[in-house]
Amino acid sequence: MWSQKRMAAELRNAADADLQGSLPEIASLVRGIRRYEAGEHRPEDPYRTLYCRVFRMSEEELFGARPEVPERDDETDALELAQRISATDVGEETLSRLEGAVDDLAVAYPRTPPAELLIRTRRHLAYVARLLDGKKTLAEHRRLLVTAGWLSLLASTCHIDLRQFPAGAARLRTAAQLARHTEHAEIAAWCLETEAWQALTSGDHRRALDLSQGAQAVAPKGGSPYIQATAQEGRVWARLGGRRETRAVLRRVEGLVSSLPTPDRPEHHYRYDPAKSIAYTATTLAWIGDPAAEPYARQVLARLESADGPARPRRAVSARLDLSLALLAADQPEEAAHVTLSALTSGRLVPSNFWRAAEIIERIEARRLPEATELHEAYAHLRQASA
Structure with a gap:
């Protein structure tokens, strides 16, 4: 993660000699x-040009399309109207609706493409920034900062999903700063957990272990970020090959969620749903090559694809990857290849999970299955489309 001073140096180095x-x-x-x-x-x-050169991204990818006229959005238009009719520059109505919008965005996360969700999150961040320039009470100021912290955290998660690591790190640094200013332990813990997740997906397992344990130390005990960070620690131990430590963490998670009620909106990204523990168990057991992962993965996939529950297509794709790994551990490579192909062609696999698919394909190729060629072609097409 670059410091702001390093970022400034990179911008200067990216400039032409005349500039x-x-x-x-x-x-x-x-x-x-x-x-x-x-x-x-x-x-x-x-x-703008210098940022694009440093991050090697187009202007539209980094900043969004530059509209010819000020862009309007129904959500923020409604919030501005609520502000105008309130008794103060900010007002309870505006703050409540902003906080509700944060929850709505977090609920939308499992079913919305990250690039699309990032656009909506940026609009709300810009609106909060305008409100911070207005007159407000100390209590209103803190609520706005907390809202900005949640939005920055979610924006960072979207950037990481898209493998836009420098932008994600900048957003995450802002969220952590806002958490410190407002003494908001929950946001602070989620920042560490999110960074742990990025380190895990990037293969930096030791750093992911330190960060997940650090998140547990900061988080309110028994709360959502505490449970999530604990589950994350179990997945890291699995990647490190620590079977004993992995199973010990799985038992801890089971104890934490045994009496946990289901939240009102279980698809909320920052509210731990007890049903998630089954998905994490499936992933963790699959990563240590335990055939016991198979029934867990099948159960998770059946629940996520049931017509009775809310649509969570991205989580369903992750569950398919878990099932594929479990099937390989159970010596069922043909079905594993079929399940992997359905994940690759679903249109729901985000770049932050590409590495998981690549690992499965590598194992199938090692078994010299004829399906390996089709999987390799589907994966190459997916990478090309993402790029």
Whole structure:
């Protein structure tokens, strides 16, 4: 994760020789970067171009499409109207609806493409930034900062899903800063858990272990981020090959969720649903090569694809990858290949899970199955479409 000073140096290095002479000093660039990461402004030329060069992304990918006229959005339009009719610059109605919008975005996460959700989250962050410039009480100011913290955290998660790590790190750094300012332990813990998840998907398992344990130390005991970070620790131990530690953590998670009620909106990304523990058990057992993962994975997949429950297509795709690994451990490679192909062609596999599919394909190729060629082609097509 780059510091703001390192980011300023990278921007300066990305400039052409003629432009470098007109750029301000590093300290001034750092102040501009800090304001950008806090959501106080959006970079304009030439800084937009420099950011794109540093991150090797197009302007639309990094900042979204640049509209010819100010872009309007029904959600934020409604919030602005609520603000205008309230008794203060901010008001209880506006704050309550903003907090409700955060919950709605978190509920939308499991079924919405991350690029689409990121656009909506950015709009709300921009609106919160405008409200922070207005008159407000101390209590209103803190609620706005907490809202900005949740939105920055969700935006970071979307960036990580898209493998846009520098942008994700900047958002995550902002969320952690807002958590410190507001002394919000839950957001602080989720920041560490999210960073642990990124480290895990990037193969940095030791760092993922430290971060997941650090999240547990910060989180309110027994709360959603505490349980999630504990489950994350179990998955890390599985990747490290620690079978004894893995099973010990699975028992801890089982104890934590045994009396946990189902939340009102179980699909909420930041509210732990006890049913999630079965999915984490399936993943964790599959990663240590335990055939016992198979019935868990089948149970999770059946629940997620049931017509009775809410649609969670992205989680269903992850469950298919878990089932594929479990089937390989149970020496059923043909079905594993079929299940993997359905995940690859679902249109719901996000870039942060590509590595999981690649590992399964590698194991199927090692068994010299004829299905390996079709899987390899489907995976290559998926990567090309994502790029």
